[in-house]
Amino acid sequence: MLKWLKRKNADKSSQPKGSVVQERNFDTKAAIRVLDMIKMEFGLDYERQKAITLRKIERFALKRDIHSFEELAISLQSSGSLKTELINMLTVGETYFYREFEQIELIGDEIISGKCESVLSAPCSTGEEVYSILLYIKSRDRLPPSLRITGIDINTDALTSAKKGCFSQRSVSQLPPDITKEWFASSGERYCIDSSLKKHTDFLYANIFDRDFQRLGKFDAVLSRNMMIYFTDEEKKRALRQLSSVMHPGSILLLGHADISFVPDGFEKIRRRRAVYFKKI
Numbered sequence: 001m002l003k004w005l006k007r008k009n010a011d012k013s014s015q016p017k018g019s020v021v022q023e024r025n026f027d028t029k030a031a032i033r034v035l036d037m038i039k040m041e042f043g044l045d046y047e048r049q050k051a052i053t054l055r056k057i058e059r060f061a062l063k064r065d066i067h068s069f070e071e072l073a074i075s076l077q078s079s080g081s082l083k084t085e086l087i088n089m090l091t092v093g094e095t096y097f098y099r100e101f102e103q104i105e106l107i108g109d110e111i112i113s114g115k116c117e118s119v120l121s122a123p124c125s126t127g128e129e130v131y132s133i134l135l136y137i138k139s140r141d142r143l144p145p146s147l148r149i150t151g152i153d154i155n156t157d158a159l160t161s162a163k164k165g166c167f168s169q170r171s172v173s174q175l176p177p178d179i180t181k182e183w184f185a186s187s188g189e190r191y192c193i194d195s196s197l198k199k200h201t202d203f204l205y206a207n208i209f210d211r212d213f214q215r216l217g218k219f220d221a222v223l224s225r226n227m228m229i230y231f232t233d234e235e236k237k238r239a240l241r242q243l244s245s246v247m248h249p250g251s252i253l254l255l256g257h258a259d260i261s262f263v264p265d266g267f268e269k270i271r272r273r274r275a276v277y278f279k280k281i
């Protein structure tokens, strides 16, 4: 089991003659320390994908001239930028426009009917969820000038892309062609969203488990889709308490289908047409 973890003295043939060969030591005990650090700070539990995740982390470390999990664990404690790079590598998440369209429609209709002026997308990844809401409203109505949609994530590369607003062909493939044509400038395989939509958005770095999470303010609606799949039930409950703390009473919470299998404390479950959501009591 996990044979590769015990691998020591890697192939030295590629080293130039006369150079000092640093011994690799990616042993299990120190590996668990690295995984525990990630779980403690970000809630990400890779127990079920342990072998594949550790292989990715090993490659990440070797590229940076770090030759053991022990050394990596120490470097992660002292270097915030190394931690950011590691999290960026581990959290590349799939997202695309009009994903679970019935939920986008539900939030959009709440905004159009004047019940909702502020939305939090936590996590937003590369921003498709945030812009999907704006595109839906634009396709049906005028955008309320006071509308604010805030996207947060721990992946700084994803946040940079979200701010830029340029997407792949695959990412826009579920959008009705007339919307793509009207709201994106395309060049080759890249689709860049009209900058007039960006003024309703904020993309910020925030960890759902941040102690000062409430600094984000209060929202009328929260989308938290496809993040909790990596959390244990205990962490899901902790994340839901954090989300609840930034929601007004009566506001709505939309989760991904596989995110939780219980009704969060302080919420009631509501089914409207094809969408299921939770209302804060």
Ligand SMILES: C[S@@+](CC[C@H](N)C(=O)[O-])C[C@H]1O[C@@H](n2cnc3c(N)ncnc32)[C@H](O)[C@@H]1O
Residues within 6 Å of the ligand: 041, 042, 043, 044, 091, 092, 093, 094, 095, 096, 099, 122, 123, 124, 125, 126, 129, 152, 153, 154, 155, 158, 206, 207, 208, 209, 224, 225, 226, 227, 256
């Ligand atoms: C699959 S994407 C989901 C994007 C979008 N909500 C969707 O459903 O299409 C999951 C995102 O969760 C983010 N994430 C994971 N743990 C997080 C945490 N503790 N705080 C904030 N974001 C987190 C990852 O960086 C990743 O971008």
